[in-house]
Amino acid sequence: MHVLSKNILNQIITTRPSESHKGNYGRVLTVGGNSQFGGAIILATSAVIHCGAGLSTCATSVDNLTALHTIVPEAMFIPFDSEYKLIDALTNADVILVGPGLGTNEDSLKILQIVLQHAIPEQQLIIDGSAITMIAEHHEFLPFLKELHPILTPHQMEWQRLSNIKISEQDDIKNTLYQQKLQSTVVLKKYHTTIYHRDGSISQLAIGGPYMATGGMGDTLAGMIAGFLAQFKLKNYDYVVDAAVYAHSAIADKISTTKYVVLPTNIITEIQSFMKLSVAP
Ligand SMILES: NC(=O)C1=CN([C@@H]2O[C@H](COP(=O)(O)OP(=O)(O)OC[C@H]3O[C@@H](n4cnc5c(N)ncnc54)[C@H](OP(=O)(O)O)[C@@H]3O)[C@@H](O)[C@H]2O)[C@@H](O)CC1
Ligand SMILES: Nc1ncnc2c1ncn2[C@@H]1O[C@H](COP(=O)(O)OP(=O)(O)O)[C@@H](O)[C@H]1O
Ligand SMILES: [Mg+2]
DSSP, X not given: OEEOOTHHHHHHOOOOOSSOOGGGGOEEEEEOOOSSOHHHHHHHHHXXXXXXXXXXXXXXXXXXXXXXHHHOTTSEEEETTOHHHHHHHHHXXXXXXXXXXXXXXXXXXXXXXXXXXHOOTTSEEEEEHHHHHHHHHXXXXXHHHHHHOOEEEOBHHHHHHHHXXXXXXXXXXXXXXXXXXXXXXXXXXXXXXXXXXXXXXXXXXXXXXXXXXXXXXXXXXXXXXXXXXXXXXXXXXXXXXXXXXXXXXXXXXXXXXXXXXXXXXXXXXXHHXXXXXXXXX
16 A cells, blocks of 8 residues: 655656647546536536646536536537537547536436447546446446446445445455456545555555535546546556545645635636646756
8 A cells, every 4th residue: 555645746747848739738528517417527627627638628418518618618518418429529539537417317328328338448538426326327337347447436435336345344455356356447535535556556645634525526536637647648547646636635735724625616726836836846
């Protein structure tokens, strides 16, 4: 077990080469946000953009279009119920995040199915929120995980649904056993979030705290992981995931010195300054 420290940040966050353009910093597709949970995908997409991904497209309910463009005009939009537009966007993405606020009804299920069928192992796939809950209920999706090797970001109840390991019984031995079966990276979100990597190594946070317990905090983390993966293209992406998870809680800790609770939008506002300060000297 490796306890993450701030050293991870300046290993990953580097000065950008002058001769570069948006295409060098990754194309991200975020998929989620039904008419009830639009905030989730807007937070995730905002986090992607504030981390520095080059181009971001949000596939969401048309109900969220005005809010999305008001909050992050940098994001492009496609309606997530247009099958051909979704497939086209999936084909063009380097990194795909599916699940924040997607919901779990028949329409959500169809969208998840399209994503899993059209993503390829060369892309980075992050699966969060409702998408994890649906995979837990539809075991026919499990073979896609073994083929695509995604990054799963469950909270403890989502992990219980997927793994059948009760929250009270979740420990590194049981968690690793199931995570290895899935052939996926698992970011198990909790007080001192633990990351189970595909090579069997485990990283853990020793930072973060209850001031982070606000809806949308996990959606923001998922967006940060996507934004980091899009631009920091290391062969060993484990370190990139570790860095994003560390940065999310480190920003929260910093804000919590002057604020009783830390909102996801507070984190998003701080990402750019925090990353600037984290570049290796
Ligand atoms: N602004 C928006 O649009 C927002 C949209 N959102 C979107 O909503 C969708 C549903 O996601 P969800 O996480 O809100 O609900 P769900 O999956 O049912 O889990 C909650 C259940 O699990 C239990 N529980 C136990 N341990 C837990 C733990 N450590 N962490 C958390 N929960 C824990 C918990 O127990 P209880 O609270 O009853 O004690 C409860 O019974 C998803 O797509 C998400 O992206 C949200 O992000 C909010 C902001
Ligand atoms: N007590 C806590 N200590 C540390 N981190 C916390 C605490 N409570 C919540 N968090 C963090 O907040 C996020 C919650 O994720 P999640 O439940 O998926 O939120 P949402 O789906 O509402 O966006 C995770 O990153 C988790 O680690
Ligand atoms: Mg969540």
